[in-house]
Amino acid sequence: MSKSLQAIRGMNDILPEQTPLWRYFEGTVARLLDNYGYKQIRMPIVEFTELFKRSIGEVTDIVEKEMYTFEDRNGDSLTLRPEGTAACVRAVLEHGITGGGQVQKLWYIGPMFRHERPQKGRYRQFHQIGLEVFNLDGPDIDAELIIMTWRLWGELGIRDAVKLELNSLGTSESRGRYREALVEYLSAHHDKLDEDSQRRLKTNPLRVLDTKNADTQAVLVDAPKMADYLDDESRAHFEGLKARLDAVGIPYVLNPKLVRGLDYYSKTVFEWVTDKLGAQGTVCAGGRYDGLVEQMGGKPTPGVGFAMGIERLVLMLETLEQIPEEISRQVDVYLCAFGEEAELAGLALAERVRDELPNLRLQVNAGAGSFKSQFKKADKSGALYALILGDDEMAQQVVGFKPLRGQGEQQSIAWDALAAHLATCVVQG
Numbered sequence: 001m002s003k004s005l006q007a008i009r010g011m012n013d014i015l016p017e018q019t020p021l022w023r024y025f026e027g028t029v030a031r032l033l034d035n036y037g038y039k040q041i042r043m044p045i046v047e048f049t050e051l052f053k054r055s056i057g058e059v060t061d062i063v064e065k066e067m068y069t070f071e072d073r074n075g076d077s078l079t080l081r082p083e084g085t086a087a088c089v090r091a092v093l094e095h096g097i098t099g100g101g102q103v104q105k106l107w108y109i110g111p112m113f114r115h116e117r118p119q120k121g122r123y124r125q126f127h128q129i130g131l132e133v134f135n136l137d138g139p140d141i142d143a144e145l146i147i148m149t150w151r152l153w154g155e156l157g158i159r160d161a162v163k164l165e166l167n168s169l170g171t172s173e174s175r176g177r178y179r180e181a182l183v184e185y186l187s188a189h190h191d192k193l194d195e196d197s198q199r200r201l202k203t204n205p206l207r208v209l210d211t212k213n214a215d216t217q218a219v220l221v222d223a224p225k226m227a228d229y230l231d232d233e234s235r236a237h238f239e240g241l242k243a244r245l246d247a248v249g250i251p252y253v254l255n256p257k258l259v260r261g262l263d264y265y266s267k268t269v270f271e272w273v274t275d276k277l278g279a280q281g282t283v284c285a286g287g288r289y290d291g292l293v294e295q296m297g298g299k300p301t302p303g304v305g306f307a308m309g310i311e312r313l314v315l316m317l318e319t320l321e322q323i324p325e326e327i328s329r330q331v332d333v334y335l336c337a338f339g340e341e342a343e344l345a346g347l348a349l350a351e352r353v354r355d356e357l358p359n360l361r362l363q364v365n366a367g368a369g370s371f372k373s374q375f376k377k378a379d380k381s382g383a384l385y386a387l388i389l390g391d392d393e394m395a396q397q398v399v400g401f402k403p404l405r406g407q408g409e410q411q412s413i414a415w416d417a418l419a420a421h422l423a424t425c426v427v428q429g
Contacts, residue, residue, distance in 0.1 A: 010116070010124030020327045021314055025156070026109065029129050029308075032152055036144070038105045038131060043087040045111065049077040055086035055264055055296055066114040080113035084130040085264070085289065085305055086296075093298045098134045107131040109310075120278060123311060130307040131286075134293070137302035139240035142268045142288060143248075145306055149272060149284055150250050156313075157322035158274075162283065164250065165271045167258040168238040169206075170230045172266060172291055178229035179205055189219045209257040225256050234267050241268060264292040268304065276319050277312060284308035332361040332426050334378035334404075335387040338371065342389040349389070349399065349415055356419035360426060379404055385425065387418075 007013055014022060030040075049069050068080040081087050088106060092098045109129045118124060133141050146164065153159040169175050183205050190198065194213040201208060211217060230238070245252055258269055269287035277283075286306025293301035317323055337346035350364050363381055365374050378386040388400030388410075398412040401421065413421050 008124070010118035012123060012125070018314075020330055021317060021323060022310065024324065024327050025310065025314055025317065026129070028155055029152060030109075032148060032155070033107050033131070036105075036148055038107045041088060041091060041106045041108050042110070043081075043084070043091050043108060045081055045113075046078050047081055047087055047090065049079040051086050051090055051296075052079055052082060055089065055292060056083070066116055068113045068115060082112055082114045084108055084110075084112065084128060084307060085132060085292070088130070088132045088305075089293055089296055089298075089303070092134060093293065093296060098293070098298070098301055101135050103136055104132075104134045106133070120315070127310040128307045129310060130305060132303060132305035134301055134303050136304070137290065139237050139244060139268070142237075142241050142304055143244035145286065145304065146245060146250065146270060147248055149306070149308070150248075153272075156317060158313075158316055158320055161276050161316065161320055162272045162274050164245075164252040165255040165258050165273060166238075166242070166252050167226065167255050167269050168230060168234055168267055169226065169259065169265055169269055169287075170234040170267065174229050174231040174234060175206075175226075175266065178224065178226050181224040181229065182206070182208075185223050186219070192216070192219050206259045209259050220257070227256060237267055264289040264295065266290050270306075272308075274316065276316055282309075283312045283316065329382040329384070330361065331363045331381040331383040333363070333385050333387060333422060334381050334383040335362065335364045335389070336371075336374040336378060337365060337389040338374075339391065342391070342394055343368070345394060346387075346389045349418065352415075353419045353422065357423055357426075360422060385422075 033040075049067070052067065067082050070078060072078050088108060092104060092106075098104050107130065109127070111125050111127050113125055115124055116122060131145065133145070150159070150164075153162055170178070183201065186193065186197075186201050186205065186208060190201070192215060193201065193208070194211065194216050197208045197211050197213065197216045208216065209220065209223075211220075242252070255271075258271060259265075265287045267288040267290065270285065271282050272284040273281045274283055275281060284306055285308075286304070288302070288304040290300075290302045292303055293299070335346050335350055337343045346364060350362055353360065353362060363383065365377060369377070375386065384403070384405050386400075386402045386404055388402060390400075393399055393412070396412070397415050399415060399418055400410055401413045401418075402408075402410040
């Protein structure tokens, strides 16, 4: 017997009962970004592997262990994108839209791919909304990104469940000095480090700072602090960011161990974290990457951005029961018609109503059926009201109007008055 076909482990179907919440979340974010003046960009899912090696860093966990990389028929090494920033930078360079100091405020949405161990809120194909800003180098734009996310959490009803953590990594020069001091300190305690941290000490020592190993964390208590190695420019930038967050009233926690997992970050780094999702506590993270565009072959161009995981934020909405009532109800009105003549009239009537009420979610019964079976489908749809067209209604050119949720008697509504009646009932209902 052949093996049944299944989705690849860690790559999940998003089923019809789940997609309304996804669409609500994505729509909320899109409207917010529109309101702040950001424009959407769409990049390919597949890029040349060299793009990620050059941008993310060859000794990062992503490039070393997590990328889906393959050769195409031409022998080119291609990779399913593990994150969006590198692809966005490639796009703006290729099309020259940041040349001459042009400010670009961009956002994107779509799937990313990393070969990690699947667990709740962490998948091999996952979805992100990302945002990138080019040619603005002040702390004001860093603050705007954080303020936008703060507003988003408020609109979603999850503000009390998230916490902002901040750090500054300084310039590449100051970070280099700090790396030397950190390596010297950790090397003196090499035997007390866990195996993964010993490996990172040789390849990417800053990543040792975010270890989850308790013994290594104990060693880090007396380790050098990045704040002591910041250059004056980075320190002033960080103070400017904090002053703006204070002015708006956004609380934050300084986390000197926050380094992010990608090589291209400099100065500001931040994470929004929660304790509502178990081990997978980061729901949105980002920072500044002023050297990345030049590193990828462009002219020196300031950059800053963030990405948020859609799966984790949707899970948060479910966990905290912050799901608007209309999201769980996909149909407002269900039209039942009995007999050929009523079905034809019902189709025409439904289209007239849709012309007048384009946002009304009106479902017309398909597949005929008895009175009982059609009403059963109407109830299962979650609709607030059922419309009824039978022989009696056809003769009088009215439609039966029956509430399906709560109190109310069935009424007869003239065809010409139906749209106006529905507008009142559905809005108030």
